[in-house]
Amino acid sequence: MSGLSKRQKRMAAVLVLVLGVGGAAFLGFTAFSKNMMYFYTPSDLLAGAAKEGATLQLGGLVEKGSLRREDGLKIVFVMADCEKQMPVRYEGILPDLFREGQGVVATGKLGIDPVTGERTFVASQILAKHDENYMPPQVAASLKTADGKHSCAPFKSLGRPAENLAGKPMTAAAEAPRS
Amino acid sequence: MIPELGHFALILALGVALLQTLLPLAGWRRRDARLLGVAGSAAQAQFFCIAVAYACLTYCFVTKDFSLLYVAENDHTQLPLFYRVTAVWGAHEGSLLLWVLILSGWTLAVSIFNRRLPADLSALVLSVLGSVSIGFLLFILLTSNPFTRLFPVPAEGHDLNPILQDPGLAIHPPMLYMGYVGFSVAFAFAIAALISGRLDAAWARWTRPWTTTAWLFLTMGITLGSWWAYNELGWGGWWFWDPVENASFMPWLAGTALIHSLAVTEKRGLLKSWTVLLAILAFSLSLLGTFLVRSGVLVSVHAFASDPARGMFILIFMAVVVGGALTLYAIRAPKLVSGDSAAIKLFSREGLLLLNNVFLVVAAAAILLGTLYPLVLDALHLGKISVGPPYFNAVFVPLIAPLFVLVGIGAVVPWKRGDARSTWQRLKWPALAALLIAVAVPFALYGRATVVALAGGLLAAWTVIAASQDVWRRVRSKSSLLDGLASVPRAVWGMTLAHIGLGVWALGVAYVGSFGAEKDIRLQRNAEATVGGYNFRFNGADEQNGPNYKAQRGSISAGRGADIALSPEKRFYPSQGTMLTESAVDAGLLRDLYVSLGEGFDDGSWSLRIYVKPMVRMIWFGGVLMFLGGLLAASDKRYRLVRAAERKAVAGATAVA
Numbered sequence: 001m002s003g004l005s006k007r008q009k010r011m012a013a014v015l016v017l018v019l020g021v022g023g024a025a026f027l028g029f030t031a032f033s034k035n036m037m038y039f040y041t042p043s044d045l046l047a048g049a050a051k052e053g054a055t056l057q058l059g060g061l062v063e064k065g066s067l068r069r070e071d072g073l074k075i076v077f078v079m080a081d082c083e084k085q086m087p088v089r090y091e092g093i094l095p096d097l098f099r100e101g102q103g104v105v106a107t108g109k110l111g112i113d114p115v116t117g118e119r120t121f122v123a124s125q126i127l128a129k130h131d132e133n134y135m136p137p138q139v140a141a142s143l144k145t146a147d148g149k150h151s152c153a154p155f156k157s158l159g160r161p162a163e164n165l166a167g168k169p170m171t172a173a174a175e176a177p178r179s
Numbered sequence: 180m181i182p183e184l185g186h187f188a189l190i191l192a193l194g195v196a197l198l199q200t201l202l203p204l205a206g207w208r209r210r211d212a213r214l215l216g217v218a219g220s221a222a223q224a225q226f227f228c229i230a231v232a233y234a235c236l237t238y239c240f241v242t243k244d245f246s247l248l249y250v251a252e253n254d255h256t257q258l259p260l261f262y263r264v265t266a267v268w269g270a271h272e273g274s275l276l277l278w279v280l281i282l283s284g285w286t287l288a289v290s291i292f293n294r295r296l297p298a299d300l301s302a303l304v305l306s307v308l309g310s311v312s313i314g315f316l317l318f319i320l321l322t323s324n325p326f327t328r329l330f331p332v333p334a335e336g337h338d339l340n341p342i343l344q345d346p347g348l349a350i351h352p353p354m355l356y357m358g359y360v361g362f363s364v365a366f367a368f369a370i371a372a373l374i375s376g377r378l379d380a381a382w383a384r385w386t387r388p389w390t391t392t393a394w395l396f397l398t399m400g401i402t403l404g405s406w407w408a409y410n411e412l413g414w415g416g417w418w419f420w421d422p423v424e425n426a427s428f429m430p431w432l433a434g435t436a437l438i439h440s441l442a443v444t445e446k447r448g449l450l451k452s453w454t455v456l457l458a459i460l461a462f463s464l465s466l467l468g469t470f471l472v473r474s475g476v477l478v479s480v481h482a483f484a485s486d487p488a489r490g491m492f493i494l495i496f497m498a499v500v501v502g503g504a505l506t507l508y509a510i511r512a513p514k515l516v517s518g519d520s521a522a523i524k525l526f527s528r529e530g531l532l533l534l535n536n537v538f539l540v541v542a543a544a545a546i547l548l549g550t551l552y553p554l555v556l557d558a559l560h561l562g563k564i565s566v567g568p569p570y571f572n573a574v575f576v577p578l579i580a581p582l583f584v585l586v587g588i589g590a591v592v593p594w595k596r597g598d599a600r601s602t603w604q605r606l607k608w609p610a611l612a613a614l615l616i617a618v619a620v621p622f623a624l625y626g627r628a629t630v631v632a633l634a635g636g637l638l639a640a641w642t643v644i645a646a647s648q649d650v651w652r653r654v655r656s657k658s659s660l661l662d663g664l665a666s667v668p669r670a671v672w673g674m675t676l677a678h679i680g681l682g683v684w685a686l687g688v689a690y691v692g693s694f695g696a697e698k699d700i701r702l703q704r705n706a707e708a709t710v711g712g713y714n715f716r717f718n719g720a721d722e723q724n725g726p727n728y729k730a731q732r733g734s735i736s737a738g739r740g741a742d743i744a745l746s747p748e749k750r751f752y753p754s755q756g757t758m759l760t761e762s763a764v765d766a767g768l769l770r771d772l773y774v775s776l777g778e779g780f781d782d783g784s785w786s787l788r789i790y791v792k793p794m795v796r797m798i799w800f801g802g803v804l805m806f807l808g809g810l811l812a813a814s815d816k817r818y819r820l821v822r823a824a825e826r827k828a829v830a831g832a833t834a835v836a
Contacts, residue, residue, distance in 0.1 A: 024541045024578065028548060031573035032566065039563035057565060073701050073777075073786055092699045093777035093786050096749075096758035107567075 037107065042079055042086035045110060045121070052110060058086065058121050059105045067100055079106065079121070089113060090123040097128040104128045182247055185235025186326040192228035192283070193316040195221050199286075199309030203302035207375070215298050218305035222290040225312065226283040233280045236325050237267050245336050248329040249273060255338035255754050257727035265349045266339040271473060271489075272325035274352065278469070279315045281353070281360045286312070289364060289389070296385060303371035304364070311363050314496045322489045338727065338754035347407030351400055355427055358397020359465040362434055364389040366462035369455045370504060373511040378451050383444035386458070388813045390441060391673075394434045395809025401427055402802030413760035413775040415697065415790040417798050420571040422477050425550045426468030432543040433461035436536045443529045447594060450523075450533065452516040457536070459508060463501045464543070470497055476554060526597040531589040535582060542578040546571065583638040583685060586678050587645030609648065613640035624769070625694050625793070635689020642682030650675050673812025677805045684801025690794040697791075699777070703784045711791030713772060714741055720776070720785055728752045730761070733785060737765065737772045747787075749776045762788075771795050 039057045040050055050056050058079060066078035074091045077100075088106055098104060108123035199221035206214025236249075240263045245251040249272045254263060268277040286308040293301040319325070368386040372378040404427065409417045418424065437457040444454045471477055474490030524530050549566045557563055591605045617636035621628040649671055654663030696711030704719040718734040728750040735745040747763035762775035770793045777786030 020537065021541075024545070027577060028545050028574050031570050032549070032552070035570035035573065036564050036566055039565065069780075073699055093788050096760055 039105075041081040041084075043081055043084040045086055046084045050110060055107065055109055057105055057107050058088070058123075059103065060086070061103050062098070062100050064100045079104070086121055087113065087116075087118060088121045088123055090126055092126075095126060095128045098126065099128075102128060181235050181238055182244070182326040182328070185232040185239075186324065188228045188232040188235065189316060189320060189324075189326075192225050192232065192279075193313065193320065195225040195228060196309045196312040196316055199225060200306050200313060203306040203309075207299055207303060207306075212298065215302040218302040218309075219290040219294075221309065222283070222286045222305050225309070226287040229276075229280050229283045233267075233276055236273060236276060237264060240264065240267050243336065245334070246328055246330070246332045247325070248327045249325040250336065251329050251333050252337045253339050254336040255727060256335060257754070258336075258339055258344075259726055261346075261349070262339055262344050266343075268352055269339045269343050272319070272323045274356075275315065275319050275323055275473065276325055277353065278356055278360060279312060279319065281356045282308070282312055282315065282363060285361055285364050289367075293385075297377070300371055300375055300377055300382075300385075303374055304367045307367035307370045308363060311367075311500070314500065318489075318492050318496065322492055335754070338752065341728070341750065341752040341755060341757050341759045342411060345407060345411050347403060347410060351403035351407055353400075354396050354403055355400030358393050358395075358400050358434075359427070359430060359468065361389070361393020361396055362430060362458075362462045362465050364393065365434075365437060365458040366504070369458035370507065372455060373507050373515070376511075376515055378455065378515045380445050380448045383441050383451075383454065384818065387438075387441050387445060388815075388818045390434065390437055390458075391809050391813040394431070394438055395806050395813065397427070397431050397434060398802055398809060399806045401431060402799050402806070405802070406799050409795075410762065410764060413762045413788070415762070415773050415775075415788070415792065417691070417795065420549075420568045422550050423472055425546050425571075426471045429543045429546055429550075430461050430464040430468060432539050432546070433457060433464050436539040436543075437461050439532045439539075440536050443532050447529050449529055452512045453533075453536070455508060455512060457540075459501070459504045460540075463497070463504075464547075466493075466497045466500060470494060471550070524596055526592065526599065528589055528592050528594045528597070530597075531585055531592060535585050535589070538578055538582050538585075542575060545574040545578065549574070580634075580638060583642050583681070586642050586681065590645050590649050590678070605648070606645065609644040610641065613637055613644055616640040621690075621694075629693040632689050632693035635685055635693075639682040639686035639689065642685065643679050646675050646678035646682065668815060668817065669811045670815040670817060673808040673810070673815070675808070676811060677808030680801040680804025680806075680808060682801070683797050683804060687794050687797025687799075687801060691792055691798070694793040695791060695795075698789050699786065700789065701777075701780070701784055701786045703782070706784075708787075708789065710789045711793075713738055713791055715772075715774065715787070715789050716741055717785065717787065719783070720779060723748065725750070727754065728759075731776065731779060733763075733774075733776050733787070735763070735774050735787070737774065743772065745772065745774050747774050747776045749779075766796065768796060769793060 037055055037057050038050070039059060042058065042060050044050065045058065060079040060081045063078040063080045063085060068076045070076065072091070073093065074089075075094070076087065076089050078085050079088050080086070088108075090106070090108075095104075105127045106121060106123035107125040107127070108121055111120055111122045112118070113120035199218055202214050202221070203218040206212070206217070238244075239247050239250050240254050241260065243250070243254055243256055243263070245254070249270070253266045253269045253273070258266065266273075268274040286305060289301075289308065290305055293304065296304075365386055368382070368389065372382050401424075404424070405417045408419065408424075409415065437454065437460075440450050440454045440457055443450045470490070470493040474493055476490055523533060525534070549570050553564050553566055587606065587609065588602065592602055614637060617633055617640050618628070620636060621632045650667050653667050653671070654660060657663035657666055694711075698708065698710045700708050702708060702717040704717060707714055707716045709715075714737065716736045718736060720731050720733040723730045723732040730748045730750045732746050732748045735747070737743045737745050743765045745763035745765060748761040750759045750761055751757070752759065760775050762773060764774075765772040770791060773790040773792060775788045777788060779785050
């Protein structure tokens with residue numbers, strides 16, 4: 001390097017920097033676009049908004065009376081928003097707060113049910129990070145009716161629960177100071 | 180009465196913080212030693228006020244004074260005393276009070292240990308810390324007052340969030356805050372240097388122990404947090420890349436970069452400008468973390484928008500602090516630093532340290548992108564997305580792997596100019612040894628290997644061996660082993676230990692990922708399952724009640740001879756109507772057996788989540804080693820001796836003047 005002038009050295013340094021930052025950005029954005037998951041409601045999915053085979057998140061309410069257990073840990077239930085329903089298939093342990101009538105978010109892919117041949121959402125993970133007074137914000141938003149004021153959710157509190165002392169949603173995710 | 184006293188003490192603290200900020204600044208402008216001297220006493224008075232306020236709130240929690248809204252929300256008559264004390268920081272208001280308590284504690288420490296520093300620099304540092312304190316005290320008093328009364332007074336509290344009722348929680352947030360807030364000292368030193376123009380090797384030497392101390396607390400906080408999540412959340416993972424975790428990890432990466440660039444600034448007087456920028460960056464990321472966790476923006480961007488007082492306050496505060504600091508930097512830094520960085524050769528210790536900084540900062544930026552991008556999209560109504568662990572792993576691993584290679588090379592390359600030939604001579608045997616170990620260990624322990632295990636093992640062994648070389652060479656150059664060990668300075672021990680910790684951590688990560696086994700399974704009473712070569716027999720579940728919860732306790736006999744008893748629980752906390760999974764772990768040096776209960780079925784069977792986690796302890800053990808390394812490095816004699824010498828020099832100069 002000793003043969004190079006100061007200016008050339010600086011140019012080389014800038015070049016290395018640009019290549020490095022460019023490489024890192026490329027890496028980052030590739031990983032980003034590959035692993036980004038969009039959030040849908042059952043209505044969106046039935047309207048064909050999602051690509052077949054892509055991993056995505058589906059949010060909605062677990063329809064009352066729809067939960068059916070098969071052998072082992074296999075579970076089938078129906079997830080619904082205000083208008084449409086979507087059958088969901090899952091194998092594994094349900095979260096503590098999973099209940100019929102509650103809002104959940106499922107991560108998985110759109111597929112065909114091997115038993116019934118229907119279009120089914122095959123979930124690999126189910127989240128129900130809420131207590132009685134709280135539900136995932138995406139779900140809450142997706143359950144609002146068109147005028148934005150009411151919710152079709154069959155339980156009391158989408159906005160602020162009146163009986164909650166603080167008037168704010170109390171959630172493990174919000175208050176766990178794991179920062 | 181007591182709550183009002185606490186509230187009053189907080190208001191008083193705000194007044195004192197104002198004095199602590201303004202008077203020393205005025206003193207610095209007018210060169211008035213008396214005004215400069217106010218800084219120290221103000222810092223001490225402020226600490227006293229905030230400690231009184233904090234003690235008042237703790238008193239209210241211990242005595243279950245439900246006339247306070249915050250206590251009523253987070254306390255309960257059935258809550259054990261220990262958790263009543265830790266519940267003080269269990270939610271928003273109290274954790275902010277802890278934040279300012281720790282900030283004033285750091286300020287107090289600076290006012291005590293900085294007596295040896297030049298009076299103007301020390302006073303400016305305290306002034307900057309005072310201004311940060313003003314921001315947070317205003318935030319508490321205006322938007323998040325823990326002493327707000329509640330009427331009518333409820334007979335029973337809402338209870339502490341059950342997930343926080345765990346001993347791991349008791350120490351982990353204070354540790355994290357010690358780290359977070361500790362970077363404010365490095366930040367204050369950076370701003371003071373920009374204002375006073377005193378930006379030299381001595382400045383770096385004064386800043387180093389403070390930065391290392393903040394870093395070691397943050398390291399321990401993150402380690403404890405990871406351990407707590409593993410034990411408490413029942414998912415068997417040690418890191419989830421969730422935004423709350425990222426909020427603490429970004430300042431850690433920036434702080435790690437800062438520690439390394441401070442070394443260059445102290446030893447070679449180079450990279451000054453970059454070091455100052457990193458100090459600003461590390462503290463800005465701490466503030467950003469506080470914003471993310473405390474504004475409610477993570478729960479929902481729109482929840483934040485509908486109740487914007489808190490979030491907006493932190494956002495504006497952040498804009499003022501970060502914007503102000505960067506503006507000052509843009510104006511002052513070019514005047515203070517001559518074009519020294521051109522003198523750096525890439526193949527030298529400072530060059531490699533610079534490279535280390537680039538990787539660390541880019542890694543922090545990648546995590547920042549993944550954390551903020553979904554929030555920004557949602558805020559602009561461009562769709563709801565989430566970025567899962569696959570993104571973070573895909574970006575983080577290739578950015579962090581080169582650092583392990585650098586650690587080994589950096590340990591043998593001298594300052595100023597390295598020589599490829601002698602570097603290779605010194606490193607060829609460590610490289611070969613690392614390769615042999617990386618291949619031999621997985622086959623010996625597990626009879627198989629994966630690419631990840633081989634690569635991770637290679638990096639881990641390489642880091643441990645190469646990092647130990649420095650100590651080894653120093654010892655070998657002395658006549659006896661004891662002489663040699665005694666001659667190694669604490670700073671070198673600290674660096675070595677921290678780098679070994681990094682290697683140990685990598686080993687844990689690679690082996691858990693490669694040889695871990697997991698199974699979700701439904702078991703009848705007395706039925707067995709085999710996971711990862713271990714047997715698990717389910718002996719049934721029975722009822723078992725605690726002080727403030729009802730529980731179902733499962734009984735499992737695990738291990739090759741079914742001789743280890745595990746009793747995971749499913750708890751129900753009636754006060755909050757919450758279910759909680761309490762997993763059972765049999766911890767071992769080489770493997771953990773981990774079981775948590777899913778749900779009970781009508782026929783008496785239960786669904787169980789079973790994990791076998793080889794070497795998972797190494798992950799936290801690595802963190803503990805880094806913590807200890809930091810402790811050794813921060814307590815190096817050198818800082819105290821040099822300071823004493825400098826004090827003499829300063830005193831002499833003053834006498835002459």
